[in-house]
Amino acid sequence: MTPSVHANPPHDALRDTLQGIDNAAQSAGRPVPRLLAVSKTQPAAAVARLAAALRERQPDRIPAFGENYVQEAAAKQAELASGTDVAAIEWHLIGHLQSNKAREAATLFDWVQTVDRAKLVDALARHRPAGREPLNLLIQVNIDDESGKHGCRPDAIAALAAAIAGHANLRLRGLMAIPAPAPEPAVRRQAFADMHRCFRALREAHPRVDTLSMGMSDDYPLAIAEGATMVRIGTALFGRRS
Numbered sequence: 001m002t003p004s005v006h007a008n009p010p011h012d013a014l015r016d017t018l019q020g021i022d023n024a025a026q027s028a029g030r031p032v033p034r035l036l037a038v039s040k041t042q043p044a045a046a047v048a049r050l051a052a053a054l055r056e057r058q059p060d061r062i063p064a065f066g067e068n069y070v071q072e073a074a075a076k077q078a079e080l081a082s083g084t085d086v087a088a089i090e091w092h093l094i095g096h097l098q099s100n101k102a103r104e105a106a107t108l109f110d111w112v113q114t115v116d117r118a119k120l121v122d123a124l125a126r127h128r129p130a131g132r133e134p135l136n137l138l139i140q141v142n143i144d145d146e147s148g149k150h151g152c153r154p155d156a157i158a159a160l161a162a163a164i165a166g167h168a169n170l171r172l173r174g175l176m177a178i179p180a181p182a183p184e185p186a187v188r189r190q191a192f193a194d195m196h197r198c199f200r201a202l203r204e205a206h207p208r209v210d211t212l213s214m215g216m217s218d219d220y221p222l223a224i225a226e227g228a229t230m231v232r233i234g235t236a237l238f239g240r241r242s
């Protein structure tokens, strides 16, 4: 007899996380955001396990996983391809993308959340394989205007959005941010609120935009309170990365 999956610690972490997301949405009076499971440094087997648990809990959704590095994602996908899981997972790139990796990224991923310059838009459009669904893109915003950080300035969003909208094989979905870790919740919350303001402005010009990706393990309730439609969670699901 196979043991009940609910006896497994990863399933408890998933249950607690989904409950935490539900609670945060409910107390803020917001729609429940999508969960992106961040699987960087986790082996393919852990992705397969969590994907199965997600399918069990949310049968009408495709499990979404986020990876930071193109090479790591390629290896993991190759390993999963020997099973059946790879096609049934929606893959998101959430790490910085160098232009010389654009071809591989445009092939391996369904979403790229880290578009922050026009050159990358053109490279992704050029390399998205013909016959595939349009590549979903989020514009990464450096909302705290930290020097040396990736992401575009808020005043560059409109031009980048227009560049993306000019390509039939790219689909502009919204915005993503990784606010600076601030000890005081009020400061973090302000960054999330600023992102939501950018998101509303973007939607004025591009009404089909539907995704505001922000919030991680230690701050997702604040992000949800300020209107996140997707939270990116690693540690709370998989445990601390070694």
Ligand SMILES: *Cc1c(COP(=O)(O)O)cnc(C)c1O
Residues within 6 Å of the ligand: 038, 040, 068, 094, 095, 178, 216, 217, 218, 232, 233, 234, 235, 236
């Ligand atoms: C690692 C990472 C996450 C997940 O962070 P946790 O604190 O482990 O939940 C989310 N977004 C990005 C861009 C990351 O690099």
